[in-house]
Amino acid sequence: MQRRTLLTSTAAALVAVSLAGPALAQEPLKVGFIYVGPIGDLGWSYQHDQGRLAVEKEFGDKVETVYLESVPEGADAERALTQMAMQGADLIFTTSFGYMDATINVAARFPDVKFEHATGYKRAGNVATYNARFYEGRAVMGTIAGRMTRSNKIGYIGSFPIPEVIQGINSTFIHARKVNPDVEISVVWAYTWFDPAKEADAARALIEQGVDVILAHTDSTAPLAEAAKTPGVIGFGQASDMLDFAPSPRVSSIIDNWGPYYIERVQAVLDGTWTSTDTWAGIGEGAVVIGEITDAVPAEVKAEAEALAAAIADKSYHPFTGPLNRQDGTPWLAEGEVADDATLAGMNFYVEGIKGDIPQ
Amino acid sequence: MPRLERRPTPSRLWTAATPVLAVIATMFAGGLLFAALGKDPVEAIRTIFWDPLFGEFASYSRPQLLVKAGPLILIAIGLSLGFKAQVWNIGAEGQYIMGALAGAATGLAFYPGDSPLLFPAMVVIGALGGGLWGLIPAVLKLRFGSSEILVSLMLVYVAQHILSAAAFGMLKNPEGRGFPGSRNFQQFPAAFNGELIAGTGMHWGVVAALGSVIAAHVLLSRHILGFHIRVAGEAPRAARFAGVSPALLTSVCLGISGALAGLAGLFEVTGPAGQISTDFASGYGFTAIIVAFLGRLHPLGILLAGLLMALTYIGGELAQLTLNLPSAAIQAFQGMLLFFLLAFDVLSNFRIRLARRARA
Amino acid sequence: MIGSIDPLLLIASLMVASTPILLAAIGELVVEKAGVLNLGVEGMMIVGAIAGFAAAVESGSPLVGFVGAALAGAALSLIFAVLTQVLLSNQVATGLALTLFGIGFSALIGQGYAGRRPPPTPKLDFGPLSDIPVLGPVLLRHDPVVYVSILIVAAVWVFLKYTRAGLVLRAVGESHDAAHALGYKVVRLRVLAIAFGGACAGLGGAYLSLVRVPQWTEGMTAGAGWIALAIVVFASWRPWRVLAGAYLFGGVTVLQLNLQAAGVAIPVQYLSMAPYVITIIVLVIISADRRRAAQNAPASLGRVFHASS
Known part of the structure; x- marks a missing residue:
C-alpha cells in the first residue's frame, strides 16, 4: 500500500x-x-x-x-x-x-x-x-448516558436548531432509551456556538432540574466545569478531548478528528487524483473519535459502548435503524430500515419519545 | 508645566499633519509589537500598509478597499452631521441592521420577481427602515428628554435580537435545508446589488458612499441646514437667535444618519454579504463612529479615514496569510492606530504651551 | 412544569450568573457619575479575565488573580483616561477603540493559557448557618466574590450619598465648569473614577475566567461588557438599582434557560430582547420626570472638559 x-x-x-x-x-x-x-x-x-x-x-x-x-x-x-x-x-x-x-x-x-x-x-x-457523522459518536455517548443516569434524566445543550444538532439529540436519545426505557431528555437551546458563561448557566439549569448526565453541542468546556461542581453529575468532551476533566465528570468524549481526511485529500492533490467528492465520514474513517472511556464508567458499560462503536465503525450497525417513529407517532423507518443520508442531512424532527418542540 | 491652549479655529496645518504623524507613530509601536511576536517588523508594516495598494495583487485588493470602506463611509457621513450638531447617535449598528432587514424582507416577499422596480423599492424601504429606527431616539428625546446616546445604544441590542429571530424564522430560506439564513441575493437577480463594472468593486453602496461625501460637503458649505448644524454645534446659544429649531435639527440629524446607515445595510446585504444571517452585523455601525472621528467629522476626512480603516483590515489579512501573524495581533494593532489618531488630534485644536512666558 | 423549577436554586444561580455584569456595571456607574462615558467596558473586562487567570495560574492563588485582574483593568482604563482627560479625545470613539484593543490584546497574552485549569476559588464557609431554610441556599453558599460585589455596591452607595468626596464627584459629573470654578480638580477626580471603573470591570472579567466558567478562551466575555453599560442606564445611576438591574438581566438569561430545561416552550429571542426594551422604557420614565432626572443622570455625561480659564 x-x-x-x-x-x-x-x-x-x-x-x-x-x-x-x-x-x-x-x-x-x-x-x-x-x-x-x-x-x-x-x-x-x-x-x-x-x-x-x-x-x-x-x-x-x-x-x-x-x-x-x-x-x-x-x-x-x-x-x-x-x-x-x-x-x-x-x-x-x-x-x-x-x-x-x-x-x-x-x-x-x-x-x-x-x-x-x-x-x-x-x-x-x-x-x-x-x-x-457526529451522530455516530452521540450514539455511543447516549448508551453510556442511559446506563449511567440515576435520575433517568439526561440533558442536552444545543447550539442552534439545525440538522446536525437535531441528529445528535435524536441519536443520543434513541440509544439511551435502548438501554434504559425510563430515560427522558431535556434540551436547552443556547443560541450560540461559543459563550462559556451562557453554556455554564445552561448546564446549571439542567442540573437543577435533576439532570445528572450532560451532553453539549456547544464548543467550550464550561458545561463540564459546571458539572464538576456537583458530585454525581457526568458529561462528555465535545469537539476536543477535554481530558482535563477526566476521569469525572468527563467520562468520554467525541473528538472531531479532521487530520486523516485532510491528509488523504492533500495526498490526492499531490497524486493528481483529486476529484470533487461528497464525504461524510464517521467513526470507521477516523473522522469521529471516541475519547478514552474512563474508570468512572463500570467495565460492562464500557464494553457495551465500545462494542457499539466497533459495530458502527465496521458498518454492521447504523445508529438510525428502524423501527423508529417521528415525535408525533407517524412511522419513519420500518423494522430494519436504515435512514438515508438526505433525510439525515435535512433532519428537522425529533424521534418519538422526546418531549418539547424544536424552535422554529 | 506644559498646558493646552485652545486655538481660536482648528489649525489647518495640524489637521492635515496629525493623521500622518499618528500613522507613523503606530508603525513604530506596532513594529515593536510584531517584533515581540518574533516577526520582521518592517515586513509586517509593509505588508499591512503597502501591499494592498501597490503589492503583487493590488489590482484585486484596491477595489476591495472600496467595498470594505463603502459602508463605513456611508454610515460615518451620516453620523458626522449629527456629531457636529451635538446629536449623539451611537446606535448606527442597529439602524444598519434594521435597514438591511426591511429592504431584504421587501425583496424576499417578491421572490422570484423580476420587476426592474424591485431593487429601487428595496433601497427606499431600506433607508426608511434605518431612518425610522433612528427616529425612535429622536422622538423619545424630544417628547421625554431621554438621552439619545443611551436609547440608540439600547436599540442596537434590540435590533440584534430581531436579526437573529429573522434569520431563524421569518426570512429563513425555505430551500436552505434547515439552516438559518435567508435566500442568497446572488441567485435573485432583480434584487442583487452586484458590481456595476466588473473588477472595480464598485457597487451601488460604494456609489452611494462617494455621493454622500460630496452631498455632505455641499450641504455643510452651501446649504442653510449645514449652516444650522454647524452653528448648533459650535455656539448653541447663538443658534437659537439664528432661528435654529433644536427639535427639528435633532430629528433631521438622527433621521439622516439612520437612513444612511439603513442604506449601507441594504447595499451590504444585497451585495457583498448576500444574505441575512445571524452573523450579518459585523460591527460596521460601531467602527463607523471611530471613522467619523478619525475623519475629524469632515466629509473628505471621513473618506480617507474609511479607506485607512479598510486598509488595515485587508492588509491585516495579508499579514496573517504571508507572515502567520495571529488575527489578535492585527486587532491590537488597529486599536493602537486609533489611540494614536485620537491622541494626536489634540494638536489641531490646541496649542501646547510650555510656560506662560512663551505667550508671544 | 414551571413548578419543577426550584425558586431558591434559581435565585442562587442568578446571583452567580449576574456577578460579572454587576461588578462591571457598578464601576461604570461611578465613571458615569463623574461625567465620563467609557464604552470600553468589554475590553477592560476581557483583559481582566486573562490577567486574573494568568496571575492565578502562575501564583496558584485566586486572590492574587483577582488583585491582578483589578490592576490590569485599571491600567488599561488609564489609556482611556489619558486620551480623554489629558488629550481631550472624544469619549465614545476612544471607548470603542479601547474595546477593540482589549479584545486583541487579551487574545495575544492569553495564547499560552488556553485549556489550563485555574486554582479553585473556595466558597465561604458559614458552617451550620448555610443550612437555614430559604436564607441558607440563597445567600450563604457562595464564593467570596459574590459578597464582595454586593459590598462594593454598598460602598459606592455610601460614598456617593454620604461622603464629601462623593458629593464632589457628583458635582463634577453635573457641571464640570462649575466644579472647576469652585476649585475642584476635575481631571484628577475623573481619572480616579475611570481607574476605579477599570478595576471593577477587570474583577468582573476575572470572575468569569476564574469562577463562573472557569477557563480562559479568546473572546470569552461574549458581550457581557455591553450588557453592563445597559444596566447602568436601567438603574438610572443608582447603586442599589444597579444590583437589581444586574440580577434582572442575569435573571432573564438564567430563567429562560431554566424554563427550557423544564420543558416550557418559549420564544428565546423575544425574551432576550425584553430587558433592553424595559431599559428604554425605564429611561423614558425617569427622563420624563424632570425633577428626579436632574438628581440622577449626570448632566455632563460624555462632554469634553477643558479648563480654559
Whole structure:
C-alpha cells in the first residue's frame, strides 16, 4: 500500500518534472485553511487547526500551509478566500457552513484551485464537501448516558436548531432509551456556538432540574466545569478531548478528528487524483473519535459502548435503524430500515419519545 | 508645566499633519509589537500598509478597499452631521441592521420577481427602515428628554435580537435545508446589488458612499441646514437667535444618519454579504463612529479615514496569510492606530504651551 | 412544569450568573457619575479575565488573580483616561477603540493559557448557618466574590450619598465648569473614577475566567461588557438599582434557560430582547420626570472638559 503510494507519487513527480521543469516540481503544495473562530477556541476551529498541523507533520516540506482565523461569514469570507487563492494556495479548506456561497463564488473564479467546504451541500467541479457523522459518536455517548443516569434524566445543550444538532439529540436519545426505557431528555437551546458563561448557566439549569448526565453541542468546556461542581453529575468532551476533566465528570468524549481526511485529500492533490467528492465520514474513517472511556464508567458499560462503536465503525450497525417513529407517532423507518443520508442531512424532527418542540 | 491652549479655529496645518504623524507613530509601536511576536517588523508594516495598494495583487485588493470602506463611509457621513450638531447617535449598528432587514424582507416577499422596480423599492424601504429606527431616539428625546446616546445604544441590542429571530424564522430560506439564513441575493437577480463594472468593486453602496461625501460637503458649505448644524454645534446659544429649531435639527440629524446607515445595510446585504444571517452585523455601525472621528467629522476626512480603516483590515489579512501573524495581533494593532489618531488630534485644536512666558 | 423549577436554586444561580455584569456595571456607574462615558467596558473586562487567570495560574492563588485582574483593568482604563482627560479625545470613539484593543490584546497574552485549569476559588464557609431554610441556599453558599460585589455596591452607595468626596464627584459629573470654578480638580477626580471603573470591570472579567466558567478562551466575555453599560442606564445611576438591574438581566438569561430545561416552550429571542426594551422604557420614565432626572443622570455625561480659564 505504502509502496504503491510512493510509486505513484514518484511517477506524478516525474510527469511534472518532464512537463514543467525542475523548479515547479520542488515547489511545495500550498494548502490554505479558513477558520470561523480563533484557533485558540479549543473547540471547532482548534480541531481543524489540529488537522492542519497533522498535514504539516505528514508531508513535511512537500506542503506549505497557511490559514486565516476569525474570518466572519459573508463578504469578508469571499475576500479572504480570494486573497488566499491569489497568494498561490492550491487547495483550500473552508471550515464553516456560512462560507458555502463564498466558496462556490471564489471557486468559479479560480478553476485551477481546489476547494473543500465543510458541512455544506453545494459542490462544483473544483469544490468538494466534507462533514463528519457526529451522530455516530452521540450514539455511543447516549448508551453510556442511559446506563449511567440515576435520575433517568439526561440533558442536552444545543447550539442552534439545525440538522446536525437535531441528529445528535435524536441519536443520543434513541440509544439511551435502548438501554434504559425510563430515560427522558431535556434540551436547552443556547443560541450560540461559543459563550462559556451562557453554556455554564445552561448546564446549571439542567442540573437543577435533576439532570445528572450532560451532553453539549456547544464548543467550550464550561458545561463540564459546571458539572464538576456537583458530585454525581457526568458529561462528555465535545469537539476536543477535554481530558482535563477526566476521569469525572468527563467520562468520554467525541473528538472531531479532521487530520486523516485532510491528509488523504492533500495526498490526492499531490497524486493528481483529486476529484470533487461528497464525504461524510464517521467513526470507521477516523473522522469521529471516541475519547478514552474512563474508570468512572463500570467495565460492562464500557464494553457495551465500545462494542457499539466497533459495530458502527465496521458498518454492521447504523445508529438510525428502524423501527423508529417521528415525535408525533407517524412511522419513519420500518423494522430494519436504515435512514438515508438526505433525510439525515435535512433532519428537522425529533424521534418519538422526546418531549418539547424544536424552535422554529 | 506644559498646558493646552485652545486655538481660536482648528489649525489647518495640524489637521492635515496629525493623521500622518499618528500613522507613523503606530508603525513604530506596532513594529515593536510584531517584533515581540518574533516577526520582521518592517515586513509586517509593509505588508499591512503597502501591499494592498501597490503589492503583487493590488489590482484585486484596491477595489476591495472600496467595498470594505463603502459602508463605513456611508454610515460615518451620516453620523458626522449629527456629531457636529451635538446629536449623539451611537446606535448606527442597529439602524444598519434594521435597514438591511426591511429592504431584504421587501425583496424576499417578491421572490422570484423580476420587476426592474424591485431593487429601487428595496433601497427606499431600506433607508426608511434605518431612518425610522433612528427616529425612535429622536422622538423619545424630544417628547421625554431621554438621552439619545443611551436609547440608540439600547436599540442596537434590540435590533440584534430581531436579526437573529429573522434569520431563524421569518426570512429563513425555505430551500436552505434547515439552516438559518435567508435566500442568497446572488441567485435573485432583480434584487442583487452586484458590481456595476466588473473588477472595480464598485457597487451601488460604494456609489452611494462617494455621493454622500460630496452631498455632505455641499450641504455643510452651501446649504442653510449645514449652516444650522454647524452653528448648533459650535455656539448653541447663538443658534437659537439664528432661528435654529433644536427639535427639528435633532430629528433631521438622527433621521439622516439612520437612513444612511439603513442604506449601507441594504447595499451590504444585497451585495457583498448576500444574505441575512445571524452573523450579518459585523460591527460596521460601531467602527463607523471611530471613522467619523478619525475623519475629524469632515466629509473628505471621513473618506480617507474609511479607506485607512479598510486598509488595515485587508492588509491585516495579508499579514496573517504571508507572515502567520495571529488575527489578535492585527486587532491590537488597529486599536493602537486609533489611540494614536485620537491622541494626536489634540494638536489641531490646541496649542501646547510650555510656560506662560512663551505667550508671544 | 414551571413548578419543577426550584425558586431558591434559581435565585442562587442568578446571583452567580449576574456577578460579572454587576461588578462591571457598578464601576461604570461611578465613571458615569463623574461625567465620563467609557464604552470600553468589554475590553477592560476581557483583559481582566486573562490577567486574573494568568496571575492565578502562575501564583496558584485566586486572590492574587483577582488583585491582578483589578490592576490590569485599571491600567488599561488609564489609556482611556489619558486620551480623554489629558488629550481631550472624544469619549465614545476612544471607548470603542479601547474595546477593540482589549479584545486583541487579551487574545495575544492569553495564547499560552488556553485549556489550563485555574486554582479553585473556595466558597465561604458559614458552617451550620448555610443550612437555614430559604436564607441558607440563597445567600450563604457562595464564593467570596459574590459578597464582595454586593459590598462594593454598598460602598459606592455610601460614598456617593454620604461622603464629601462623593458629593464632589457628583458635582463634577453635573457641571464640570462649575466644579472647576469652585476649585475642584476635575481631571484628577475623573481619572480616579475611570481607574476605579477599570478595576471593577477587570474583577468582573476575572470572575468569569476564574469562577463562573472557569477557563480562559479568546473572546470569552461574549458581550457581557455591553450588557453592563445597559444596566447602568436601567438603574438610572443608582447603586442599589444597579444590583437589581444586574440580577434582572442575569435573571432573564438564567430563567429562560431554566424554563427550557423544564420543558416550557418559549420564544428565546423575544425574551432576550425584553430587558433592553424595559431599559428604554425605564429611561423614558425617569427622563420624563424632570425633577428626579436632574438628581440622577449626570448632566455632563460624555462632554469634553477643558479648563480654559
